[in-house]
Amino acid sequence: MASSLFRKLALAAACIALPFWSHVTAEEAPVVDEVAQSEQADEPKEPPEPIAEPASAGGDAAREPVAASVSAWMDRPQLRLPEDYPDRTRILRGDVDPYEVFWEVPESWAVRGGMYAEYDTLEAYGRMREAAARDGVHLVILSAFRSFRHQRFIWENKWQDRHERLSGVSARDIALNIMRYSAMPGTSRHHWGTEVDLNAFNNAYFDTPEGRPVYDWLQSHAAEYGFCEVYSARASGRRVGYEPERWHWSYIPTASRYLAAYVEADEAAPHGFAGDEAVPDIEWLSEFVLGINPDCLWDASQAGDGRSLPAPLILSKVDEAAERSAPDEQPLLDGGQCIPEGWTHDILLRWKESGFPLTEGEGAAGYLAMLEHCLADPNPDIRDGIAYEGISGILRSEHAEEAELRELRQSLLARLADTESDPLGFSRPFAALALAEVARTDRTSPWMSQGERRTLLAAGADYTANVRDYRGFVEGEGWRHGVAHGADLLMQLSLNPEIGEGEAFMIAKAVFDAIGAIEAPVFSFEEPQRLARPILFLVQRGLLTEEQIAIWMEVLADPAPHDSWQDALQDDEAAARRENIRAFATILLETAQSREARDLDAVVTGAEHLLNRVP
Numbered sequence: 001m002a003s004s005l006f007r008k009l010a011l012a013a014a015c016i017a018l019p020f021w022s023h024v025t026a027e028e029a030p031v032v033d034e035v036a037q038s039e040q041a042d043e044p045k046e047p048p049e050p051i052a053e054p055a056s057a058g059g060d061a062a063r064e065p066v067a068a069s070v071s072a073w074m075d076r077p078q079l080r081l082p083e084d085y086p087d088r089t090r091i092l093r094g095d096v097d098p099y100e101v102f103w104e105v106p107e108s109w110a111v112r113g114g115m116y117a118e119y120d121t122l123e124a125y126g127r128m129r130e131a132a133a134r135d136g137v138h139l140v141i142l143s144a145f146r147s148f149r150h151q152r153f154i155w156e157n158k159w160q161d162r163h164e165r166l167s168g169v170s171a172r173d174i175a176l177n178i179m180r181y182s183a184m185p186g187t188s189r190h191h192w193g194t195e196v197d198l199n200a201f202n203n204a205y206f207d208t209p210e211g212r213p214v215y216d217w218l219q220s221h222a223a224e225y226g227f228c229e230v231y232s233a234r235a236s237g238r239r240v241g242y243e244p245e246r247w248h249w250s251y252i253p254t255a256s257r258y259l260a261a262y263v264e265a266d267e268a269a270p271h272g273f274a275g276d277e278a279v280p281d282i283e284w285l286s287e288f289v290l291g292i293n294p295d296c297l298w299d300a301s302q303a304g305d306g307r308s309l310p311a312p313l314i315l316s317k318v319d320e321a322a323e324r325s326a327p328d329e330q331p332l333l334d335g336g337q338c339i340p341e342g343w344t345h346d347i348l349l350r351w352k353e354s355g356f357p358l359t360e361g362e363g364a365a366g367y368l369a370m371l372e373h374c375l376a377d378p379n380p381d382i383r384d385g386i387a388y389e390g391i392s393g394i395l396r397s398e399h400a401e402e403a404e405l406r407e408l409r410q411s412l413l414a415r416l417a418d419t420e421s422d423p424l425g426f427s428r429p430f431a432a433l434a435l436a437e438v439a440r441t442d443r444t445s446p447w448m449s450q451g452e453r454r455t456l457l458a459a460g461a462d463y464t465a466n467v468r469d470y471r472g473f474v475e476g477e478g479w480r481h482g483v484a485h486g487a488d489l490l491m492q493l494s495l496n497p498e499i500g501e502g503e504a505f506m507i508a509k510a511v512f513d514a515i516g517a518i519e520a521p522v523f524s525f526e527e528p529q530r531l532a533r534p535i536l537f538l539v540q541r542g543l544l545t546e547e548q549i550a551i552w553m554e555v556l557a558d559p560a561p562h563d564s565w566q567d568a569l570q571d572d573e574a575a576a577r578r579e580n581i582r583a584f585a586t587i588l589l590e591t592a593q594s595r596e597a598r599d600l601d602a603v604v605t606g607a608e609h610l611l612n613r614v615p
Contacts, residue, residue: 092262094148094191100506102145102193110141117144118193121251125196128225137217142247143197146190152273155185159275175278179288180243184270184279187289189230194255196227197247206246215246226253228296241291252296262289335379338387340370348386356393364400368408375415375434376427380478388430392437402447409438409452413459425469429482432463432489439492446498453498460489461506464531465513472525483514483523484530494534494541504543507534512552515584522576528584536591539602546602553606556581557613565615578614585610 090096098116105115105122109129117125129139158178166174175184189195199205199214206215222228231245232238262268270279282288336345351357358364367390374387391408394400400408415431422428439456442448448456464486471480490507493499499507511531514520538544559568568574589607592600 089268092191092258092268093186094146094151094188096147098145098147098193103502105141105144110144115141115144116193117196118251118254120254121194121196124225124227124251124253128222128227131221131225132217135217137214139198139214141196141198142201143190144195145193146188148185148191148272151183151188151190152185154182156274158182159273163275171275171278172281175275175282178275179282179284181245183242183288184276184284185273186268186270187284189250189255189258192255192258194251194258195230196249196251197245198249199247201247203244203246218249222249226251228252228293230292230296232293232295238291238293240287242288250296256297259289335377335382338370338374338377338382340373343370345382348382352386352389356390356397358394358399363404364394365404365407367394368400368404369411372408372411372415372434375430376422376424378424378426378477383426383430384478388433391434395437395441398441398445400441405438405441405447406452409435409448409456412438413456416459416463425471425480425482428463429469429480429485432460432482433485435460436485436489436492439489439496442498443492443496446496450498453493453496454503457493457499457503457506460486460493461510464490465510467514468517468519470519470521470523472527481525483520483527484525486514487511487527487530487534490534491530491537494537499543501543504538504541505548508538508544508548508552511535512556515580516556516577518573518577520576520580522579523583528580528587532584532587532591536588536600536603540599544602546605549603549606550609553585553610554613557610559614565613581614582611585614 091101102116103119103122104113105117107113109126125141132139155178159174162169162174162177166177183189198218200211205211218227218229227249229246229248230250231242231248233244270276270284339345339348356367358367371387371390371394374382377383377387395405412431412435416428416435418427435456439460442453464483467482467486469480469482471482472484473479473481490510494504494507511534515528515531535544539549559565559574562568562571562574565574565578568578585607588603589611592603592607
């Protein structure tokens with residue numbers, strides 16, 4: 001998946017010198033100088049974990065911690081967890097791209113580079129590591145996140161070996177033999193990014209003069225940082241499950257949530273590997289997945305900081321909310337059916353002409369809910385002129401309280417995620433546009449938590465990267481303009497000072513996916529300009545580098561599946577992609593070269609190279 005996404009990364013430019021589209025007001029007009037300054041179960045012999053992306057100068061540089069000290073690294077903005085993985089089962093089974101979902105473990109903390117872990121786990125481990133060092137104990141990570149593919153590699157090597165050596169032994173008995181130390185693919189806790197293996201894959205090591213102090217310190221202090229020895233000695237009360245692993249420590253505040261979700265996910269039963277025919281004959285859930293140290297079990301209803309649902313599962317909740325909120329009635333075919341009782345089209349128009357005032361003493365929630373419901377109305381005067389403009393007017397007048405903003409944000413996220421109830425193609429594009437206004441309120445006066453902001457970014461990036469309804473303006477129907485509306489949401493996020501390098505990369509990747517989409521027609525409603533703005537804002541803030549831009553340009557220059565661009569011009573889709581790429585590169589180059597401040601120079605070389613490569 002990662003490679004296909006990377007192949008679709010497109011060049012980035014922003015039309016900061018051109019007028020904004022009709023839905024973007026003069027406040028966000030192209031004055032780049034006003035952009036805020038940017039802030040800087042286990043085996044001793046494992047194969048290297050697969051890295052999601054091929055090695056490259058820009059990509060490698062982007063993944064390295066930017067600060068030398070542990071404390072400074074911990075203050076780095078958290079990487080968003082994208083809606084690329086809305087399927088809960090895939091998350092629980094480790095069928096994810098770790099670079100997009102998790103953080104890379106600093107090489108100084110581990111035996112090698114290229115390992116990944118869940119953010120909260122890594123943050124807590126960093127504090128635990130520092131505390132251990134103060135007591136003279138050195139902790140080093142041997143293994144962290146492990147993908148389904150990697151776990152399958154371990155499992156199938158053992159399966160083949162035992163299947164050949166143990167002739168006549170049943171599949172169940174072979175599987176149980178392997179499961180003394182290795183989990184079935186899809187059931188390993190390492191899939192969640194919450195597990196770390198420390199110092200040695202050998203229980204006896206922790207009885208040596210070197211290893212004993214490490215184990216004693218972990219037993220005494222690991223719980224203070226949220227970690228627990230899940231595969232403890234049998235004497236501890238654990239009667240089933242894998243053999244003891246003194247090296248395996250789990251971050252319980254997050255892992256317990258994954259475990260609870262796993263138990264509820266009936267479809268998460270292990271499958272897709274050699275020997276999976278033994279699964280029905282094994283108590284894999286009760287005796288192995290749940291067969292852990294009783295001290296490590298945690299009641300999901302228990303209160304306490306740090307127990308919030310992991311962000312990948314939050315994203316799956318967005319999809320669930322969309323299913324719950326999907327209307328039962330038939331799709332609207334006539335405009336105005338969204339107008340609540342007591343209102344009329346004329347009343348709405350007069351309310352608009354008065355500047356969308358709110359009744360004295362009433363909050364904004366009811367008005368926002370009514371307007372949000374009208375975002376899918378087929379009548380463009382209602383959908384665009386009243387619903388969207390009303391939401392924008394109320395939010396920009398700062399009449400909405402935080403609770404009302406959160407309620408609106410959640411409703412819009414559910415609308416954006418609902419791909420089944422938008423037959424006319426208006427609902428999701430206008431949800432994205434309204435979410436841009438929600439994102440703007442957080443930019444001008446922060447109110448979202450980092451998790452809320454990451455979830456919004458995830459939803460916006462996924463939507464923008466995967467828009468396939470390319471209708472802009474249609475006479476008699478009005479605007480859809482999904483590509484541009486998604487770009488507006490990403491623009492507001494790119495301006496937010498709470499957005500850092502990891503989030504910037506994800507915003508850029510979504511933009512490049514959109515501009516380089518193979519299916520897209522020639523963009524004719526200023527989509528390249530709208531897509532370009534977040535890129536140049538991020539470049540100006542120093543969150544995207546010249547090396548990254550150059551790599552993305554090189555990817556765009558590839559005419560695949562054609563051998564050359566000359567061949568591609570015989571293909572209508574490829575020819576349209578060429579037009580979009582060149583338009584984007586031209587905007588990028590002209591905007592950067594027009595800047596006396598030279599704060600956009602990072603894009604010049606890549607844009608020039610791309611224009612030379614794509615004739």
